[in-house]
Amino acid sequence: MQAFQDFYPENVAHCYGCGRLNADGHQIKTFWDGDETVTRFQPKPEHTAIPGFVYGGLLASLIDCHCTGTAAAAMYRAENRAMDSLPAFRFVTGSLQVSYLKPTPLGPQLEIRGRVKEIKGRKVVVEATLYAEGVATARGEVVALQMPDSFTA
Numbered sequence: 250m251q252a253f254q255d256f257y258p259e260n261v262a263h264c265y266g267c268g269r270l271n272a273d274g275h276q277i278k279t280f281w282d283g284d285e286t287v288t289r290f291q292p293k294p295e296h297t298a299i300p301g302f303v304y305g306g307l308l309a310s311l312i313d314c315h316c317t318g319t320a321a322a323a324m325y326r327a328e329n330r331a332m333d334s335l336p337a338f339r340f341v342t343g344s345l346q347v348s349y350l351k352p353t354p355l356g357p358q359l360e361i362r363g364r365v366k367e368i369k370g371r372k373v374v375v376e377a378t379l380y381a382e383g384v385a386t387a388r389g390e391v392v393a394l395q396m397p398d399s400f401t402a
């Protein structure tokens with residue numbers, strides 16, 4: 250099954266969090282699960298904050314790209330269009346808010362689940378919860394905006 254990120258056009262597939270063409274990035278993969286979206290990610294030893302626990306910046310990055318990917322997929326769903334159809338939706342982060350609820354253990358695979366809160370014009374608001382072994386350890390919200398032309402290098 251193809252992930253949302255597998256549909257990103259080549260010129261926007263280099264993001265550190267989600268670009269499949271960034272060999273040094275996280276290359277997250279996000280899928281629909283009913284009305285929710287899900288990403289699973291295995292942190293590595295270098296993603297340490299305090300020994301035994303995951304660095305919060307990594308968790309923010311995972312939530313960020315999970316939510317921008319969800320925003321793009323949600324726009325396709327809202328327009329009843331296939332994800333490889335044109336014009337492509339490209340989203341960037343307007344705001345990213347993260348609450349760290351509990352320390353996140355380094356070891357288990359993490360699961361991020363997202364839900365669309367609002368679609369309004371070029372803006373999509375997505376909320377996400379990050380779980381380690383079924384326990385919610387972080388929660389976030391992203392305001393994603395369709396990418397302006399000024400981002401084109």
Ligand SMILES: CCCCCCCC/C=C\CCCCCCCC(=O)SCCNC(=O)CCNC(=O)[C@H](O)C(C)(C)COP(=O)(O)OP(=O)(O)OC[C@H]1O[C@@H](n2cnc3c(N)ncnc32)[C@H](O)[C@@H]1OP(=O)(O)O
Pocket residue numbers: 253254256257258261262264266267313314317318321322325332337338339340341342343344369370371372392394395396397
């Ligand atoms: C499923 C298949 C898909 C296939 C194809 C998909 C294509 C690929 C998709 C994805 C590519 C991968 C890329 C991932 C990216 C990862 C995340 C990043 O790291 S992104 C880098 C960090 N972010 C920036 O550098 C942004 C810098 N800021 C800007 O460029 C602008 O400020 C921008 C675009 C965020 C907003 O500017 P405006 O001019 O478009 O916005 P205005 O028209 O003023 O507002 C529209 C609405 O948005 C709200 N808004 C605007 N900025 C906001 C902000 N910063 N925070 C909260 N809300 C904001 C406003 O309040 C307004 O809402 P009201 O309509 O009134 O409800």
